[in-house]
Amino acid sequence: MASISESAAPSLGGAAQMRVTYSQVVIDPAPDLGGAQPLEKALGDLNLDGRPDAILGAGNAGGGGLYWYASPGTGALTDPWAKHVIAETGDFYEDMAILDVNRDGAPDIVASVDDGLAWFENPLRQGGDAVNGPWTRHTIRTDGAAHAIAVADIDGDGRQDIVIAGSVGRGSPPAILFQDGPDAWTQRSFGQVGDGMALLSIGTGKGAINIVGGDGDSVVWYENPRETGGNARLDAWVPHVAATLPHAFYDAFAAGVFTPGGRMDLVVASSEDYPDNPSGLYRLVAPADPRQAWSIQVIDPSYTAVHRVNLADMNRDGLLDIVVAEQEQAHNSPPDFDQDFGQQRVAVFLNQGNGSFAEQRIAMTGGHNQVAVDVNMDGYPDILNANHGVFGAPHPLELWVSQPVMAADWP
Numbered sequence: 001m002a003s004i005s006e007s008a009a010p011s012l013g014g015a016a017q018m019r020v021t022y023s024q025v026v027i028d029p030a031p032d033l034g035g036a037q038p039l040e041k042a043l044g045d046l047n048l049d050g051r052p053d054a055i056l057g058a059g060n061a062g063g064g065g066l067y068w069y070a071s072p073g074t075g076a077l078t079d080p081w082a083k084h085v086i087a088e089t090g091d092f093y094e095d096m097a098i099l100d101v102n103r104d105g106a107p108d109i110v111a112s113v114d115d116g117l118a119w120f121e122n123p124l125r126q127g128g129d130a131v132n133g134p135w136t137r138h139t140i141r142t143d144g145a146a147h148a149i150a151v152a153d154i155d156g157d158g159r160q161d162i163v164i165a166g167s168v169g170r171g172s173p174p175a176i177l178f179q180d181g182p183d184a185w186t187q188r189s190f191g192q193v194g195d196g197m198a199l200l201s202i203g204t205g206k207g208a209i210n211i212v213g214g215d216g217d218s219v220v221w222y223e224n225p226r227e228t229g230g231n232a233r234l235d236a237w238v239p240h241v242a243a244t245l246p247h248a249f250y251d252a253f254a255a256g257v258f259t260p261g262g263r264m265d266l267v268v269a270s271s272e273d274y275p276d277n278p279s280g281l282y283r284l285v286a287p288a289d290p291r292q293a294w295s296i297q298v299i300d301p302s303y304t305a306v307h308r309v310n311l312a313d314m315n316r317d318g319l320l321d322i323v324v325a326e327q328e329q330a331h332n333s334p335p336d337f338d339q340d341f342g343q344q345r346v347a348v349f350l351n352q353g354n355g356s357f358a359e360q361r362i363a364m365t366g367g368h369n370q371v372a373v374d375v376n377m378d379g380y381p382d383i384l385n386a387n388h389g390v391f392g393a394p395h396p397l398e399l400w401v402s403q404p405v406m407a408a409d410w411p
Contacts, residue, residue, distance in 0.1 A: 035062025044098035057092030144172020165197035194249030214248030269306035279304035305330035325367030328393035
């Protein structure tokens with residue numbers, strides 16, 4: 001049964017004429033995952049009823065498995081979310097993406113599972129249904145888990161390809177999986193990145209087809225050969241060092257345009273290897289020539305153990321905002337990391353339109369692999385979240401649901 005509670009008081013975002021607060025809706029207070037942890041999260045309309053459903057992949061211990069929770073047919077998010085099984089077992093570590101791989105009109109799921117990559121075929125167009133399945137598993141690669149996954153047409157052939165960051169902890173390499181067909185993939189290396197990765201546009205009109213991540217203490221972006229008339233599958237991907245940040249190899253990355261008509265910048269957050277990885281949430285501002293050094297803007301030097309960065313216009317002011325959550329180990333000490341589970345922030349950094357960002361703190365309960373998508377269909381993104389629970393923190397599967405308030409109603 002879903003439950004609901006109010007978030008902390010919000011801040012205001014720049015020139016926005018709308019204040020957005022957030023209410024917590026608990027989808028599942030204690031997910032039964034066979035002793036595994038809730039690691040992979042996504043939102044997608046799996047049953048094609050027009051409402052995004054919550055998808056959860058469990059791994060790292062125990063039985064694992066892949067599950068989805070149907071958004072209530074009543075439209076009331078506080079009503080029960082029915083839990084359904086996609087895969088009863090499997091080590092789902094540590095990211096997934098929604099992609100209609102076979103292009104039949106039903107969203108499929110691409111997931112890192114059992115130290116490989118697979119896609120799970122939505123049965124809706126194959127005579128089945130999303131509830132009863134079966135969700136057929138198709139192997140994409142078997143040589144390593146993916147700590148981060150992104151989807152784009154990297155080679156320009158009209159098919160969606162998959163880029164993975166690999167996993168430092170599991171020793172798996174990053175790669176591009178070029179799609180030749182639903183069950184035919186060509187894998188190639190493009191360079192070296194750590195646990196985090198994002199896709200980058202450099203303003204040539206070819207889209208977000210370049211790849212950025214961390215290599216040692218360097219933030220590096222790899223130039224797709226297509227930018228200069230080459231072949232993404234066959235030619236060399238040229239590395240460019242954007243900036244130097246300690247332990248960039250372990251950091252989380254996102255790329256987005258923060259000013260109207262501006263260039264695509266990067267957001268980098270201190271992530272894995274906590275507490276050795278220095279804290280910090282940064283914006284790397286792109287120069288006119290992205291092959292030159294990027295400037296570093298410190299957004300907040302105190303954020304740490306941020307596993308994922310989401311970018312979305314949370315208050316609908318036309319500007320891209322930043323969504324982050326600190327993992328349960330943040331601000332605690334090794335080896336147990338369980339001294340205080342009440343100091344891990346879940347927050348939105350509202351774009352003020354002048355190059356600065358204002359923190360709107362939503363909760364102090366932490367999170368991992370959060371997702372920002374409009375679930376209640378009001379035009380304002382909501383946040384799907386759960387702690388990973390590795391160190392014993394409560395890990396309900398929750399939604400932070402947007403509650404917009406018009407300027408005339410501000411207190």
